[in-house]
Amino acid sequence: MNAIQSYNTGEWSPAPLCYEKVNGSCIKTTHVFGVQLVIYLFCAMGMLLVVLGNLLVVVSVFHFKILHTPTNFLLLSLALADLLLGLTVLPFSMVRSVESCWFFGDRFCRVHTLLDTVFCLVSILHLCFISIDRHYAICKPLQYPIKFTVNVACIYIAVGWSLPIAYTSVFIYTNAVDEGLSHLLKDLPCIGSCQLLFNKLWGWLNFPVFFLPCFLMITLYVKIFLVASRQAKQISNLEKMVSSSTNMRASRRERKAAKTLGIAVGIYLLCWLPFTIDSMVDSLINFSTPPLLFDIFIWFAYFNSACNPLIYVFSYSWFRKALKIVVTRQIFQSGSSTVNLFQE
Structure with missing residues (x-):
C-alpha cells in the first residue's frame, strides 16, 4: 500500500489516491487550498x-469581406484550431494539472488526447502553409496571385486538418498499437493518469513531425527576410525619385505581414520546443519527468494559442479596427462587412 510518513508523529499513513477504493489508483498530489485556487x-x-x-x-476574418484573402483564410483556420483547443481541451487539462488526477x-482520455494532438499538429501545418504563402x-x-488563390488556400486547410486527424487516430484507436507496445513500459499506467501506452513511440514519431515543418519554416523565413530587406532598399531609393504609389504601400504591407507571421512562428517554436523535447527524452527515461515540470511545459505550450491574437493587435492596424467594430457591436449594422479596414 502507498504510504507517506507524518513528520509530527513519525508514523506512516496512507497516501491520498485519485480513487480511494480502487486497486492500482494513482497517488494524488495535494496542494493547500490557496495554491489550488491560484492555479485554477x-x-x-x-x-x-x-x-x-x-x-x-474568427469573427473578424469571417465577417469583413476585405479580409477574405488566402492568407487570412489560413489565419482563420489556425484561429479556429486554437479556439477549439481552448473550449474542448484546456478545461479538462486544467483539472488534471491541479488535481494531478484524471477523473x-x-x-474520454483517448478523445482528449486525440483533440490535444490534432490541434497541435493543425497549428504547425497551418503555420508551415502560411510560410509558403x-x-x-x-x-x-x-x-x-496565380500560385496562391483562395481555392489553393482551401486545399491547404483541408490537408492541414485531415492529415493530423488521420495520423493521430491511427495511434489512439488502433488496438494493435497498444498490444504491441505494452511490453515497453515497466509499469502499466495507474488508474487516473490518462497515460496511453503508445507514448514511448509517440514521442519519437512526433520529433520529425514537429521539427521537419519547423525546419522548412525557418528556411523560408530566412529567405523571406533577405529578399524583403533587398526590396526595402529598392523601394526606399524609388521613393526618393517618385511619390509613394499604391503598389509600394501594398509591398510594405506584404513585408509587414511576413514579419508579423515570422514572429508568430518564432513564438510557436519557443512555446512548443520544451514540451516536444521533453516528450522524446521522457520516453527514454521511462516517463520519469516530475509532474510539476511536465505541467509547466504543457501549459507553456497551451498558452501559445493565446499569443497570435495579441501579436495581431500590436502589429495590424486593420485588426485593431476590426476589433473596435466587433466589440462595439457595429458589425450588426448594414454594410459593416464592406468596411475598408486598410484605409488610413
Missing part, C-alpha cells in the same frame, strides 16, 4: 484569453 485562476484566465482572442479573429474515464508573396510577387 491562472489557468482560467489563460483559457479565457485563448477563447476570446481567437474568437475575435473523466479512459474513453508569404514566401510566394515576397519572393515571387508576380506569380503569387
Whole structure:
C-alpha cells in the first residue's frame, strides 16, 4: 500500500489516491487550498484569453469581406484550431494539472488526447502553409496571385486538418498499437493518469513531425527576410525619385505581414520546443519527468494559442479596427462587412 510518513508523529499513513477504493489508483498530489485556487485562476484566465482572442479573429476574418484573402483564410483556420483547443481541451487539462488526477474515464482520455494532438499538429501545418504563402508573396510577387488563390488556400486547410486527424487516430484507436507496445513500459499506467501506452513511440514519431515543418519554416523565413530587406532598399531609393504609389504601400504591407507571421512562428517554436523535447527524452527515461515540470511545459505550450491574437493587435492596424467594430457591436449594422479596414 502507498504510504507517506507524518513528520509530527513519525508514523506512516496512507497516501491520498485519485480513487480511494480502487486497486492500482494513482497517488494524488495535494496542494493547500490557496495554491489550488491560484492555479485554477491562472489557468482560467489563460483559457479565457485563448477563447476570446481567437474568437475575435474568427469573427473578424469571417465577417469583413476585405479580409477574405488566402492568407487570412489560413489565419482563420489556425484561429479556429486554437479556439477549439481552448473550449474542448484546456478545461479538462486544467483539472488534471491541479488535481494531478484524471477523473473523466479512459474513453474520454483517448478523445482528449486525440483533440490535444490534432490541434497541435493543425497549428504547425497551418503555420508551415502560411510560410509558403508569404514566401510566394515576397519572393515571387508576380506569380503569387496565380500560385496562391483562395481555392489553393482551401486545399491547404483541408490537408492541414485531415492529415493530423488521420495520423493521430491511427495511434489512439488502433488496438494493435497498444498490444504491441505494452511490453515497453515497466509499469502499466495507474488508474487516473490518462497515460496511453503508445507514448514511448509517440514521442519519437512526433520529433520529425514537429521539427521537419519547423525546419522548412525557418528556411523560408530566412529567405523571406533577405529578399524583403533587398526590396526595402529598392523601394526606399524609388521613393526618393517618385511619390509613394499604391503598389509600394501594398509591398510594405506584404513585408509587414511576413514579419508579423515570422514572429508568430518564432513564438510557436519557443512555446512548443520544451514540451516536444521533453516528450522524446521522457520516453527514454521511462516517463520519469516530475509532474510539476511536465505541467509547466504543457501549459507553456497551451498558452501559445493565446499569443497570435495579441501579436495581431500590436502589429495590424486593420485588426485593431476590426476589433473596435466587433466589440462595439457595429458589425450588426448594414454594410459593416464592406468596411475598408486598410484605409488610413
